[in-house]
Amino acid sequence: MDINATIIGQSIAFAVFVWFCMKFVWPPIINAIEERQKKIADGLNAGERAQKDLEKAQEDIAEQLKEAKQQAAEIIEQAKKRGAKIVEEETQRGHEEREKIVAAGHEEVTAERNRAREELRKQVAVLAVTGAQKIIEREIDKDAHSDIVEKLVAEL
Amino acid sequence: MVSGEQTPTQYIQHHLQNWTVGEGFWAVNVDTIFWSVLLGVLFLWSFRRVAKKSSAGVPGKWQCFVEMIVEFVDNSVKESFHGKDKLIAPLALTIFVWIFLMNLMDLVPVDWLPTAAMYTGYWLGFVDDPHDVYFKVVPTTDLNTTFALSLSVFALIIIYSIKYKGLKGFTKELTLNPFNHWSLIPVNFVLESITLLAKPASLALRLFGNLYAGELIFILIAMIGFWQLPAHFAWAVFHILVIVLQAFIFMMLTIVYLSMASSEH
Numbered sequence: 537m538d539i540n541a542t543i544i545g546q547s548i549a550f551a552v553f554v555w556f557c558m559k560f561v562w563p564p565i566i567n568a569i570e571e572r573q574k575k576i577a578d579g580l581n582a583g584e585r586a587q588k589d590l591e592k593a594q595e596d597i598a599e600q601l602k603e604a605k606q607q608a609a610e611i612i613e614q615a616k617k618r619g620a621k622i623v624e625e626e627t628q629r630g631h632e633e634r635e636k637i638v639a640a641g642h643e644e645v646t647a648e649r650n651r652a653r654e655e656l657r658k659q660v661a662v663l664a665v666t667g668a669q670k671i672i673e674r675e676i677d678k679d680a681h682s683d684i685v686e687k688l689v690a691e692l
Numbered sequence: 693m694v695s696g697e698q699t700p701t702q703y704i705q706h707h708l709q710n711w712t713v714g715e716g717f718w719a720v721n722v723d724t725i726f727w728s729v730l731l732g733v734l735f736l737w738s739f740r741r742v743a744k745k746s747s748a749g750v751p752g753k754w755q756c757f758v759e760m761i762v763e764f765v766d767n768s769v770k771e772s773f774h775g776k777d778k779l780i781a782p783l784a785l786t787i788f789v790w791i792f793l794m795n796l797m798d799l800v801p802v803d804w805l806p807t808a809a810m811y812t813g814y815w816l817g818f819v820d821d822p823h824d825v826y827f828k829v830v831p832t833t834d835l836n837t838t839f840a841l842s843l844s845v846f847a848l849i850i851i852y853s854i855k856y857k858g859l860k861g862f863t864k865e866l867t868l869n870p871f872n873h874w875s876l877i878p879v880n881f882v883l884e885s886i887t888l889l890a891k892p893a894s895l896a897l898r899l900f901g902n903l904y905a906g907e908l909i910f911i912l913i914a915m916i917g918f919w920q921l922p923a924h925f926a927w928a929v930f931h932i933l934v935i936v937l938q939a940f941i942f943m944m945l946t947i948v949y950l951s952m953a954s955s956e957h
Binding site for chain 2: 538539540541542543544545546547549550551553554556557558560561562563564565566567568569571572574575
C-alpha cells in the first residue's frame, strides 16, 4: 500500500493509453458517428421533402382532373349544340328542297297541261274544220265561209 | 478461505498485499502494473477494432456498443467543456473505460485469481510456501494507480491553466483570489494552493477509498462460510453501481477541472 515506483509506471501507461486513444481510437469513431448522424438527418429531410412533393403532385393531379372534366363537359355541350343546329339546318333545307321540287312539279304539270290543251285545241280545230268541211263541202263554199270557221277556231 | 492454517487477520492481510519486486521507493507492484496494462490494452484493442472498421454505414453490435460509450463521453465533455480541444474527449474516454475495467476486477470472486497465482508460483518453484505469493487483482485499490491518474490530471490542470490564462493569469488567480488586495496575497496563496492540491488528492482518494472498502467487504464476506453466497451476490450487485459511478465521477471531475482551468473566472 506504499507509494512506490509503480506510480511512475502507471503514469507512463496512462499517458501512452491516452495518446493512443487520442491518435487512433477517438477520431475515427467520432467521425463515423457524426457522419452517420448527418446521413440520417439528410435522409429524414429527403423523406420529408418527398412527402411534400407527393402531396403537391396529388393536389396538381386533382386540379388537372377537375379542369379536364370541365373541359370535357364543355366539349360535350358544344357538340350537342352543334348537332342540334345541324339537324335544324338540314330539316330546313329538306323543307326548302321539297317545296322547290313540288313547285317544279306543279309548273311542269301546268306546262304539260297547257301544251296538251293547245294540242287538243288544234286538233279540235282541225277536226271541226274537217267536220265543217265535210258539211260545207256539200253546202257552202270553202272560201266564202272560211272567216267564220277561223273565228270559231279562235274561240276554242 | 484459502487455507485453514491462516487466521482471519492473516487472510485479510494476505489479500491486501501487493506482489512487490524491489526495495524502498523503487519497488514495483507487479500485479498492479500487470492488470492495469492488460486492461488498458484490452480497452484500446477492442475499441481500435471498431475504429478501424468504422464507417457511416449500418453499424455492427459491438460497434453500436462502443459508439454508445463514445457518444456518452462526448456528450458529457460537450456539456461541461466549452471550446475546442482535441485531448479532453479521448482523455475522458480513456479514464472512464480504463477505470471501469480496473474496478470491474473487483467483481471477480476474491480468491480465484490470488489462489491461482499462489499455486502457479509454488509449482513453478518461485516460492517455498504458496502463501508467500501475493497477488492483488484490482489496480484501483492500489494508491499508486489512483495517484498516477490524478497527478496526471493535475499536471494537465496546470498545463491548461498556463496555456489558456498565461503564466501571469495563473499566478494572479493563485494570489489575488478570493481577496483582491496586495496585503492578503499570502493568505490567498495558501487558500488557492490548498484548493488546487485538494483536486488531485480528492480524486485519487475517493476512487481508492471506494474500491478499497469494497474489496475489503468482499474479503470479509468471503470469510463467513456458507452464507457468503447470498451476501456476496448482494454486495456485488450493489458494487456494480459503485464501480460505474466511480469511473464516471473520475471522468466528470477531470472534465470539470480542466474546463475550469481553461476558462476565466
